[in-house]
Amino acid sequence: MAVKHNKIGILTGGGDCAGLNAAIKWVVNTALDHRLDKERGVKFEVIGIKEGWKGLSFTPENQAEYTEVLTRDMVAYWDRDGGTHLGTSRYNPYSSKINSSKHVISNIEKLGLDTLIAIGGDDTLGVAAKLSQDGVNVIGIPKTIDGDLVGTDYTLGFETAVEVVTRIVDSLRTTAGSHSRIMVIEVMGRTAGWLTLRSGEASGASIILIPEYDFSMERVNQILSEKRKAGTRYDIVLVAEGAKPSGSKSVTKNAKVDSFGHESLGGIGEYVANSISESLDVESRCVVLGHIQRGGTPSAYDRRMGRYYGIAAVNLAAQKQYGRMVSHLKGKFTSVPIVNVIGKLKLVDIKTMYDVESYNGTRGILSE
Numbered sequence: 001m002a003v004k005h006n007k008i009g010i011l012t013g014g015g016d017c018a019g020l021n022a023a024i025k026w027v028v029n030t031a032l033d034h035r036l037d038k039e040r041g042v043k044f045e046v047i048g049i050k051e052g053w054k055g056l057s058f059t060p061e062n063q064a065e066y067t068e069v070l071t072r073d074m075v076a077y078w079d080r081d082g083g084t085h086l087g088t089s090r091y092n093p094y095s096s097k098i099n100s101s102k103h104v105i106s107n108i109e110k111l112g113l114d115t116l117i118a119i120g121g122d123d124t125l126g127v128a129a130k131l132s133q134d135g136v137n138v139i140g141i142p143k144t145i146d147g148d149l150v151g152t153d154y155t156l157g158f159e160t161a162v163e164v165v166t167r168i169v170d171s172l173r174t175t176a177g178s179h180s181r182i183m184v185i186e187v188m189g190r191t192a193g194w195l196t197l198r199s200g201e202a203s204g205a206s207i208i209l210i211p212e213y214d215f216s217m218e219r220v221n222q223i224l225s226e227k228r229k230a231g232t233r234y235d236i237v238l239v240a241e242g243a244k245p246s247g248s249k250s251v252t253k254n255a256k257v258d259s260f261g262h263e264s265l266g267g268i269g270e271y272v273a274n275s276i277s278e279s280l281d282v283e284s285r286c287v288v289l290g291h292i293q294r295g296g297t298p299s300a301y302d303r304r305m306g307r308y309y310g311i312a313a314v315n316l317a318a319q320k321q322y323g324r325m326v327s328h329l330k331g332k333f334t335s336v337p338i339v340n341v342i343g344k345l346k347l348v349d350i351k352t353m354y355d356v357e358s359y360n361g362t363r364g365i366l367s368e
């Protein structure tokens with residue numbers, strides 16, 4: 001079989017997280033493993049695109065700043081690092097304000113890319129789906145600390161973020177206990193409560209408030225005052241940035257939206273902490289974790305999942321299975337059409353995963 005040449009472009013888009021560099025490393029390692037060329041019938045080359053979709057809207061003058069040939073030597077140690085060495089952005093070539101999709105497609109042709117691997121969440125993969133409909137050979141790799149992407153049981157970055165939040169809660173316990181305070185910790189995750197719920201379960205939070213279930217401040221105060229009466233010295237309350245009291249809207253930092261139309265959430269932690277100290281005879285403090293949740297050394301799980309997803313993406317490229325996202329479903333690696341994934345959100349199932357009485361994780365785990 002004649003070995004064909006195939007140029008892969010790879011980019012990371014949206015919020016950074018752990019596991020991205022591992023996925024890039026394993027795309028490069030697998031694509032450039034020339035022992036496999038004969039069997040695959042393809043000889044790959046890999047071009048790194050910097051700063052997500054923004055990098056593909058380069059001009060002749062700045063093209064060199066946004067594109068770089070990747071080698072196995074360059075990426076050899078990347079899996080140990082958080083963030084993304086390719087850089088990222090929230091640039092949307094299909095937004096009416098930017099409207100650069102035609103320019104992006106012509107740049108993809110100019111670079112001679114046969115395959116484009118996009119590592120991202122709903123926004124980045126939404127652009128990938130549109131490019132796929134416009135004839136570009138795209139493959140997606142799922143990532144987001146929010147854990148809200150459908151079509152896969154795992155998105156890169158999630159477990160490291162849970163680990164980071166859990167360790168921070170551990171640190172806050174000593175100061176909360178010393179001062180006999182209630183610590184309210186605001187956690188990221190946009191409109192999904194996965195990160196807050198799983199970190200709250202791992203860290204043993206007294207109360208976990210998530211966007212999927214509007215809470216009552218009276219009930220929060222009641223739970224906390226019962227705990228005090230029962231002798232607790234301090235309590236930890238985890239609140240998702242998108243959580244809200246019933247009858248209210250999510251709290252936003254300002255009126256701005258990004259190029260995908262997302263508001264910047266934040267402020268609910270302060271509201272909960274103030275309401276607690278106003279109603280109970282106890283001091284409360286709010287800690288907003290912010291972007292610290294996206295940092296840190298990637299967990300072993302994110303390094304492994306980045307590796308497996310990277311390998312799977314190149315497997316798809318070798319089989320010319322375009323327009324698909326690699327995924328991990330029910331313990332198996334597979335792929336799903338990207339169009340089936342975008343524009344939907346996977347949210348916490350209140351019925352099976354959340355205890356609406358105690359505002360905490362479910363007490364019933366077995367499904368059958």
Ligand code: F6P
Nearest residue numbers: 015144145146188189190265294
């Ligand atoms: O989607 C990931 C995420 O970290 C959300 O949890 C958070 O609301 C948002 O990104 C923050 O975005 P930015 O980095 O643009 O401030």
